[in-house]
Amino acid sequence: xxxxxxxxxxxxxxxxxxxxxxxxxxNTIHTDKVHLFAPVLERSPNRKxxxxxxHQRMWEKGVNPRAxxxxxxxxxxxxxxxxxxxxxxxxxxxxxxxxxxERRGMxxxxxxxxxxxxERIFLVHLASVSFRTIRRAIQTIYALxxxxxxxxxxxxxxxxxxxxxxGTEWERDFVAFRRVVGIRSPITAYPANKRRCxxxxxxxxxxxxxxxx
Numbered sequence: 201x202x203x204x205x206x207x208x209x210x211x212x213x214x215x216x217x218x219x220x221x222x223x224x225x226x227n228t229i230h231t232d233k234v235h236l237f238a239p240v241l242e243r244s245p246n247r248k249x250x251x252x253x254x255h256q257r258m259w260e261k262g263v264n265p266r267a268x269x270x271x272x273x274x275x276x277x278x279x280x281x282x283x284x285x286x287x288x289x290x291x292x293x294x295x296x297x298x299x300x301x302e303r304r305g306m307x308x309x310x311x312x313x314x315x316x317x318x319e320r321i322f323l324v325h326l327a328s329v330s331f332r333t334i335r336r337a338i339q340t341i342y343a344l345x346x347x348x349x350x351x352x353x354x355x356x357x358x359x360x361x362x363x364x365x366x367g368t369e370w371e372r373d374f375v376a377f378r379r380v381v382g383i384r385s386p387i388t389a390y391p392a393n394k395r396r397c398x399x400x401x402x403x404x405x406x407x408x409x410x411x412x413x
Contacts, residue, residue: 257380
């Protein structure tokens with residue numbers, strides 16, 4: 201309840217009824233309402249509440265933060281405030297905190313970072329609709345392992361806010377990984393097709409928010 205209150209108070213809500221625009225969140229989804237979640241991490245007490253929520257969910261999902269995780273990997277710079285706050289918790293203070301970033305359309309490890317053999321990686325992502333970034337991050341780790349010969353182990357991932365539409369079965373793509381979701385906040389989805397999207401057919405202007413959290 202506390203986390204949801206923070207989201208309600210601190211996130212930025214874009215609503216077609218107010219803005220007169222609708223929003224593309226992925227290659228397949230348009231929506232009429234979307235929260236921008238980055239502002240919820242502006243204040244330290246808020247970050248601590250969210251980190252506590254993810255820490256609690258890790259235990260509930262059978263993830264032992266002290267024994268199962270060597271590296272907390274932020275899927276982007278926007279995830280790092282949450283990563284650093286998680287790392288400050290007693291059960292995770294032994295971990296390394298590293299991140300990925302987009303360079304020339306490719307997802308790469310941040311400058312100077314590398315993996316070690318058999319390190320146990322746990323990805324941390326702020327908010328997801330299609331979970332495409334997490335798929336790309338895992339693929340990047342495996343590709344890097346093939347290139348370097350150093351193979352870490354991807355244990356799983358934590359997503360603070362799952363905003364995938366109702367009925368989405370994204371878990372089917374991640375059956376080999378442990379999955380931790382902090383908060384469920386589904387969006388209303390319209391197909392990203394000008395002929396099939398009801399808002400496009402009404403000529404409501406479209407803003408592209410792909411990659412924005």
